[in-house]
Amino acid sequence: MTTKQKASSKSASNSGIGIDVKDLKVHYDTPDGVVKAVDGVSFSLRQGERMALVGESGSGKSTLAMALMRLTRAPGRIAGGQVIVGGQDMLDLDEEEMRLQRLNEVALVPQGAMNSLNPVMKIKNQLLDGLYDHQVRGDDKMSKEDQIQVVEKLLNAVDLAPGVAEMYPHELSGGMKQRVAIAIATSMQPRIIVADEPTSALDVVVQRNVMQTLGRLQEGLHASIILIGHDMGLVAQFSDHVGVMYAGRLVEVGPVKTVFKSPKHPYTRLLIKSLPTLSNKKEFVGIPGLPATLLNLPEGCAFCLRIGKETPTKIPWVKVEKDHFIQECKTCANYGN
Amino acid sequence: MPSVLEAKNVTKVFGGGFLSREEENVAVNDISMSLDQKNPKIIAVAGESGSGKTTLARLLLGIASPTSGSVEYDGKDLTEISRSERREFRREVQPIFQDPYGSYNPFYKVDHVLFSPVNNFKMAESRDEAVHMVNQALEMVGLVPAETLGRLPHQLSGGQRQRVMVARALLLKPRVILADEPVSAVDASLRATILDAVSRLNKELGIAVVYVTHDLTTAYQISDEIMILYKGNLVEAGDVETVIKKPKHPYTQLLIDSIPEADPNKKWGKLDMNKTQEKIVTAPSVGWRK
């Protein structure tokens, strides 16, 4: 299939929903017990939308990202749920089918991507490798001229000069390497882009540049993007929707504007409150208690455990207003208010 | 004015040696700074990627030697101190590095990076005391000892690995902590917890801190002074309140302007990047100069 055909077949099957994740569970089997790093996560995203998944370190964000790509490795395993893209539950595919889906339908810019480029391979070959790897079977290799053109186009899309093609990773700055990683991930014009902390190792000026590039690219492809991170500033500026993760579970989902204006879950509230700003120097307010323990986590409210309370029953989802939902636990709902 | 650690006009040039065809790269250009003994401060070193922050930190740590200028520890040139002084220096000046994964041996449990310094520097009288110290340090950075010890590095999340390194630095009760991006991989709420711990170490135990970061927001929150680097040059330095609230150098202005604010109603970035870049090249440096 040529790129053009693919693009049109994609829009033909475009039902409006880009990705639909249902009750996804990812567990790590450890000698001490099961770590439920993703514990029944559900969300859906329309085509072309931007969603951010935020949560503290260890809350399961990268585990979720890997599972969306079906790249979970032992001792991790996908313990249940569905990941529906283009009407297809990706968890039902066999390995070979899934290999084709990656980059083609769902692409990942992994955490620390810029450090995982192959140090002894020219950038152009790393870009082409991704393409060949995912080319539909039977396709002939491209001619030299085509290769040069494709590489130049890919680099151009992430604001890199054609000369970068001939360089090795060590000759590039962090921001440039991250652009290359983004170019590799998006080379097959995916429907969904999962970006795991794409700019957390970059300074703000470069971050702004890279995020603008990523945003422009995503809009051009009309792809949905799932931005993973913990920088609430970046979330506020970049995405339309936000999902807040706590202890492997989503606790609040909603439009960015609403959630920032009136966060409803106590964890979200504290997260926003704990942000340092440049406008005033204040006492650092960390979130009280220790971060959640994912090992053998009971079914009830995980945030209650953090603040020395206990609500053992399963917490229901409640609709606050249009598109805005929270896990409402009666015990801690007003905590920190 | 006795300094624990002082850089005197340090310059570090990479490449471009005799007969080399590589181009010279001045990573750090004629920078001076000192960490006062009597009045230990938190000094932030900020600037874009490649501006020389890590190189400056490595010079201060004696891991890299300056091309010109010198680094002095208790008034003695680092290149001239004795072996026993060097050993003391290694305990008293504790680094926390940028890439936490690089500091681990992937085949050793994380316990190794915590217990070996305690043993090497004979910090504890007994095994029990060592365990107690390690547990305390882990809790200070928000980690649950039972869930952290006994694991291999890859079994912890990035942020968890980073916090273990902070705990390691705390264990040795140093006089100086040189932290290179200690919280870049950590989420906001934990950032607060860790930086608060660092800040308390400074206030309560009198540990001087060099905080290398590209995050001006946290630099503003915990530091007393700030140094802004741009392409190896110190472009603006001074009291943090003044530099952040009334930035004079166009590069400092661009940095501040590029911070994404946690408010969806505020616009991200008002300055024109290209125009500002032009100004940066010609602007003179501002602030403390020796």
Ligand SMILES: Nc1ncnc2c1ncn2[C@@H]1O[C@H](COP(=O)(O)OP(=O)(O)OP(=O)(O)O)[C@@H](O)[C@H]1O
């Ligand atoms: N291979 C593994 N074996 C056991 N537990 C693991 C493994 N990998 C991750 N975990 C655990 O799963 C949880 C989620 O980890 P994950 O890397 O998904 O977090 P994260 O939200 O991406 O954190 P960060 O912001 O630090 O990157 C953590 O508690 C971690 O300790």
Ligand SMILES: Nc1ncnc2c1ncn2[C@@H]1O[C@H](COP(=O)(O)OP(=O)(O)OP(=O)(O)O)[C@@H](O)[C@H]1O
């Ligand atoms: N060992 C080395 N050999 C050659 N050049 C080096 C070496 N270390 C650093 N450099 C160069 O020195 C300059 C400053 O790098 P440095 O790592 O100090 O920047 P930084 O401010 O810490 O950046 P970042 O925010 O990305 O960590 C860069 O141009 C870098 O390429």
Ligand SMILES: [Mg+2]
């Ligand atoms: Mg992660």
Ligand SMILES: [Mg+2]
């Ligand atoms: Mg650095």
